[in-house]
Amino acid sequence: MYLLALESTANLAGVALVHSGKLMGAVQIAHGQNLSGNLLHATEWLLNRHGLSREAIRAVAVDVGPGAFTGLKIGVMIAKTLAHALNLDLVGVSAFEACACVMPEGTPTLVALPARRDALYVQWLLPKPIPEPLSQPAMVLQHALSAWLEQTTPAREGCQAIGSPRARGWLEPLMPALRWRMIEAPPPEGVAQVGWVRWQAGERTSPFQMVPFYLQPPSITPPGTRARTP
């Protein structure tokens, strides 16, 4: 009963393998250009290291976002296609859940990940096997962060945070009491752990239905046309 976890929403892509709830291994790779190839190379490497064939995998969990648009699409596409082709169970995990789940339990946790150059993806969660949301997930512009914190912070004291260096740089002056864990990308083991618990609880998404959680509409510059027909 192996579950494969895929993470590709940031500059470090990751793959992890869980067996009966136990993390067997995880790898992170700086992928540069060829993200889909590197995810598959890493998966192959991890399977080989444990002497497993691809048939040993029974489920696949994937970080569905938010995060880098292209990375998100590639990770979700690979997860859906593996599930489709090998008849695997498919489970989605948000980037916020993947991050919160590797933090000490019971302490309100702010997850803050890079969005556009001027914004962050943020959410408060309570770490648990499946982290519990304490606020809505949001994309917040740098200048609006202090108002957002004002509205959403669950407690003035005793909170922790996990996120990117840029997120810390922006948030620390606004909320100095936070204890930080720095990451470059959501941890693949977080995707694996939340994915495993979801899967065991019977949750599944159809590969024909899963869509990335972009949290932002595509940017559009409309030429604006009315159609006339003969």
Add this chain to the structure above:
Amino acid sequence: MDWVLGIETSCDETSAAVLQGRYVRSSVVASQADLHARWGGVVPEAAARQHVERMNPVLQQALDEAGIPLARIEGIAVTNRPGLVGALVVGLACAKALAFALNIPFVGVHHLEGHLYSAFLTEPERPIPFPHLAMIVSGGHTELVKVHGHGDYQLLGHTLDDAAGEAFDKVARLLELGYPGGPAIDRWAKRGDPNAFRFPRAWLEGTHHFSFSGLKTAVLRTVEALPKPLSEQTLADLCASFQQAVVEVLVRKAVRAAQAEGVSVLTVVGGVAANSALQTQIREACHEAGIEVLIPPPRYCTDNAAMIALAGWFRLKRGERDDYDLDACASAPLA
């Protein structure tokens, strides 16, 4: 190598096809034209998101229509260049994951190579005639290519500015006919007089090159000088006259190139090959010149995965394989 799956996501059509040898067993195209119509052109990020949503259902539909399970597929052909990178990577990720899961080979195919093979999808028994001349007239390209053999292409001429399809789309936008513009202009032109307006033709004598931006500007100037709103008849005349200017150049230059190269078969491929005036006039001209002309049915003129599968089938049959390191490229020459 019997059963091959083709995948195409280079622009705004999500497409999958199943071939058994050279026989098309299914070809599914989910067009996003309606989605992009509201913006008057393809929005790359929206196109890529649509591909992610539709790829797996389209793939399953292609298998269902072919009547085979995924496990029977022996090889995969996928467009990896040129096109919108964000769109290409979706199809490419799907192809690689399938190759991994099924443990079968895959090859990346140049989108224009797919268009070249589209002329031969409906005659699977006929050996591909070499050498032949291909005129690719699509949204992004206008090229004359001498095809010496499989994978052996010589670029004789290309557009120096706008592609033919791009000219259709830009003029249609100017006349507010909606997106995509080619089919709309084709329809309007049927009720118009092709000699009503005298638009310039760029012959670029002594070369096999094309140029359409001057024509587009001439249409713009003419429209600016006309009283508004344009009457339906004026609109139809503008469409017919513009279309005639494009078609005349395409027809004459293609026939001349075929004669100069001494080839007896001409293929006309790409979205603009669906144009009714182009089809009529090029058939006539080729008939007079003793050249056989092959034009795919409309469903194979515009983007489709069947043509990619056919081009890939020949590559796979020759033993070509790509590995997981294959990347998507926004631009890449055919030859």
